[in-house]
Amino acid sequence: MTAATLARPMSSSSRDFAGWTTAAQFLFRRNWVRMLVWVLVLAGLIAIVIVSQRQTFPTQADRTAYAAIANTPAVAALTGLPYAAGSLGGILIIKIWMTDAVALAFAVTFLVTRNGRAEEENGRTELLRAGALGRHAYTFANWLLAAIFSIVVGLACAGAAIGEGLPAYGALVMGASFTGVGLAFVGVAALAGQLAQTSRGANGIGIIMIGVAYLVRAAGDLAAKHDVAGGISWVSPIGWGQAMRSFGENNWSPLLLLVGFGVVLCLLALRLESMRDLGAGLLPDRPGPRTASALTQTPIGLTLRLQRWSILGWAIGILVGGLFFGAVATAMSNILTGNSAAATAILGSSKDVVGGLLAYFTMADGLLVGAFVLQSVASVRSEEASGSVELQWSGAISRVRWALSRIVVPAVASLVVLIISGYAEGASYGAAISDPSQAGRFTAIAIAYWPTMLLVIGVVVFLAGWLPRWSLTVSWVLYGLVVLVSMFGELLKLPKSFANDTPFTAIENATTKASFDSLPLIVLAVIAIVLAVLGLLRLRSRDYVAS
Amino acid sequence: MSESLAVDVTGLTKSFGPSHALNGLDLSVATGSVAGFLGPNGSGKSTTIRILLGLLKADGGTATLLGGDPWRDAVELHKRLAYVPGDVTLWPNLTGGQAIDILSRLHGHVDRKRIDEYLQRFDLDPSKKSRSYSKGNRQKVALVAALASQAELLIFDEPTSGLDPLMEGVFTQCVLEAKAQGQSVLLSSHIFAEVEKLCDTVTIIRQGRTVEAGVLADLRHLQRATITVSLEGSPAALERLGGVHDITIDGARVTFSVDDSSMSDVLKTLAALGPRALVSEPPSLEELFLRHYGATANENEKVNA
Incomplete structure (x- = not known):
């Protein structure tokens, strides 16, 4: 504070930004690979989906027929209102716009936090700012990099669509809508980086805001009149991106809202940065307990203590997800049972469609729980990389017992979270169709995903044992591939035998068959245990490997 | 192996890929004595200490710690020793007091009275989150836990590198008291005055090899x-x-x-x-x-x- 008041009268604003170009070059060098991967994946998805949908709907007659039935509550709630389903561009928007937009929001959040709050937390910003860098130079360069990244993603996606022969103007509007959503969330992440004191906290705020934006627009799209979203969508940046209606009316004006939103939040973040000390959040640290409880002194108790907010946050998020999925399924069953025989004729009987949809949702919930498990069990490696195991392993505890304490927590917590997600989905759907037994049924289906969670643990422990330095990167890449194949296997026209046999889709199929097949569950559990044991054996016999 | 040596290392070798960290290192700490361990950065001091703690496995040579094998008997031996690394990493969102209790419990039991005594001597506020501690304060956390444990063997890896001169003095006093109680101490340090004041014997290493060892006065x-x-x-x-x-x-x-x-x-x-x-x-x-x-x-x- 004193430094700020001393410097303020004499420092022009340009001095606060001195050296930002150097900082930008440095940040680009540190991040270009991960940004390039994001650009290739996001633009690649556009190209692949166009190709696959051209095969699915080869003629205009096919597309017109699809347009008649495209506007279902499930589609509206999950991926946004279809408004131009009679054209290839409109189908592209239905299939992939939401995925790309939300993925980009995540990408900029992680990028801004990684180079902002995380750097400040580990002390590197202090080193840089002690050089000839202005107060805001590093943060400004960070946000600018994320903004340019958003623009490049937009251009690449537009380019991919034009390259695949879609109308150029619509493709540009689509690219601009991605860029706009990206810029809006650069602002959110910038602000989060000023409010939170830890990188986890900053990412947490960013993820919650993405979730809220998604759910708000889902509510708007469910409350739509024909193909015009409800007014509440105008509260959500993702809703603004949808309102650009690329390949439809091609409306540029919401882009102003998106850019303005991002800029205003960044300006606010700059104000906050001038007001606070380096390394501090806006809220001062409160004193904590002077002693550790008997529980926290035990290895499992310590794991719980370290992860309690994370576990609670995931549980709440997944509970909300379960309720949301249940509500979507309900809306879906309403239109199918309510009136039109035509809808039933085209979509299939209510029981099949809703059943399939619910199984798909349960799998999506499973993927979410999988991310939670991966993040939790990652501490087996991340605590070693950070060096905090040096003191623990030199205590009277074997490495295997120590690692088991880091494994038991996600193993048990994932079961609890799965039960919550299944129960929420089943109860919200069951309440709507007046069938209370659905809660129990979906709880049982969700529990069937438990062996898959154990497999996630097994893979991470195996890698932490045998490939310590690479284990977390490899684990997350594997997880990302499984998500792609499980969620979009059909869309990407992957071979069925492949897409149906991921640890997640195998369970989905096992639970939708008439007779429940327990073999995949047993196989998964056995593989999980074997991998974990091999990983633990290696962990016990190898050297301590710091980062 | 003789029980009169708390630490007995001969001909220790360790490689990390192509680089040889240790090339036949010798080191001993007599029971009840304070042994200084000196060497420039990167000479293998921390590697040696990590082998003694069973964090790394030696490639060759022999190492005996309190009569046991530091790799095979790690868990049993760790009940009888306490360690302070040069760079203390704690859990950022736990307080210093919580970290001290967890570390104490990992070595056996929590001796509240001794912990409070050392907290006072090192002037450490245990209610602050570890993330807000300076390097020196993080070291104090590990020092309080180690000194309060009354372990037979104390292993310190540059324990005072972040402490102010006043706290260095407190540390010196604590080590002398530990020695008077019959505890053995292995002290790696760059501070000559500290080593001269505290150590009975000195081992100087260079590029993973012992170049000078013995009683300080003789050297x-x-x-x-x-x-x-x-x-x-x-x-x-x-x-x-x-x-x-x-x-x-x-x-x-x-x-x-x-x-x-x-x-x-x-x-x-x-x-x-x-x-x-x-x-x-x-x-x-x-x-x-x-x-x-x-x-x-x-x-x-x-x-x-």
Whole structure:
């Protein structure tokens, strides 16, 4: 504070930004690979989906027929209102716009936090700012990099669509809508980086805001009149991106809202940065307990203590997800049972469609729980990389017992979270169709995903044992591939035998068959245990490997 | 293995890929004594300590810790030792007090009375989150946990590198008390005054090999004293004497170092040259250390090789 008041009268604003170009070059060098991967994946998805949908709907007659039935509550709630389903561009928007937009929001959040709050937390910003860098130079360069990244993603996606022969103007509007959503969330992440004191906290705020934006627009799209979203969508940046209606009316004006939103939040973040000390959040640290409880002194108790907010946050998020999925399924069953025989004729009987949809949702919930498990069990490696195991392993505890304490927590917590997600989905759907037994049924289906969670643990422990330095990167890449194949296997026209046999889709199929097949569950559990044991054996016999 | 040695290491080797961290290192700590462990950055001190803690597995040589094998008997041995690393990493969102309790419990039990006593002596506020601690305060957390444990063997890896001089003094006092209670201490340090004050024996290593080891007093005895003298006559006669090194002449003032064995000859020669003021400095550990690591040592090694 004193430094700020001393410097303020004499420092022009340009001095606060001195050296930002150097900082930008440095940040680009540190991040270009991960940004390039994001650009290739996001633009690649556009190209692949166009190709696959051209095969699915080869003629205009096919597309017109699809347009008649495209506007279902499930589609509206999950991926946004279809408004131009009679054209290839409109189908592209239905299939992939939401995925790309939300993925980009995540990408900029992680990028801004990684180079902002995380750097400040580990002390590197202090080193840089002690050089000839202005107060805001590093943060400004960070946000600018994320903004340019958003623009490049937009251009690449537009380019991919034009390259695949879609109308150029619509493709540009689509690219601009991605860029706009990206810029809006650069602002959110910038602000989060000023409010939170830890990188986890900053990412947490960013993820919650993405979730809220998604759910708000889902509510708007469910409350739509024909193909015009409800007014509440105008509260959500993702809703603004949808309102650009690329390949439809091609409306540029919401882009102003998106850019303005991002800029205003960044300006606010700059104000906050001038007001606070380096390394501090806006809220001062409160004193904590002077002693550790008997529980926290035990290895499992310590794991719980370290992860309690994370576990609670995931549980709440997944509970909300379960309720949301249940509500979507309900809306879906309403239109199918309510009136039109035509809808039933085209979509299939209510029981099949809703059943399939619910199984798909349960799998999506499973993927979410999988991310939670991966993040939790990652501490087996991340605590070693950070060096905090040096003191623990030199205590009277074997490495295997120590690692088991880091494994038991996600193993048990994932079961609890799965039960919550299944129960929420089943109860919200069951309440709507007046069938209370659905809660129990979906709880049982969700529990069937438990062996898959154990497999996630097994893979991470195996890698932490045998490939310590690479284990977390490899684990997350594997997880990302499984998500792609499980969620979009059909869309990407992957071979069925492949897409149906991921640890997640195998369970989905096992639970939708008439007779429940327990073999995949047993196989998964056995593989999980074997991998974990091999990983633990290696962990016990190898050297301590710091980062 | 003799129980009179708390730590007994001979011919220890360890490689990380192509780089040899340890090339036949010897080190011993007598039970109830304080052993200093010196070497420049990257010479293998922390690697040796991590092998003693069972964090790394030695490639060759033998290491015995409190009569046991540091790798095989790690869990049992760790009940009897406490460790303070040079760079203490704690859990950022736990308080220092919580970290101390967790570490104490990992070594056996939580002795509330002793913890409170050391908290007071090191002037540490245990209610602050670890993330807000400076390097020195994080070290204090590990020091309080280690000292309160009353372990048979204390292993310190540059424990005072972040402490202020006042706290260094507290640390010195605590180590002397530990020794008086019969605890053994292995102290890796760069602070010569600290080692000279505390240590009974010293081991100096270089590039993973022990180059000097023994009782501190004996080591010094082997070395040279530095003499500064103002002469009336010409110092030329000194330069011809055996056992005289590194002469620098600044007008009438002459500074040189001399082997203890040649001292008597040198004094006779000096007396004939009309000395006015003479200052003789005993060899310090710092000189001993720099002699092993300075540029001259490099040259000597090349000649010997």
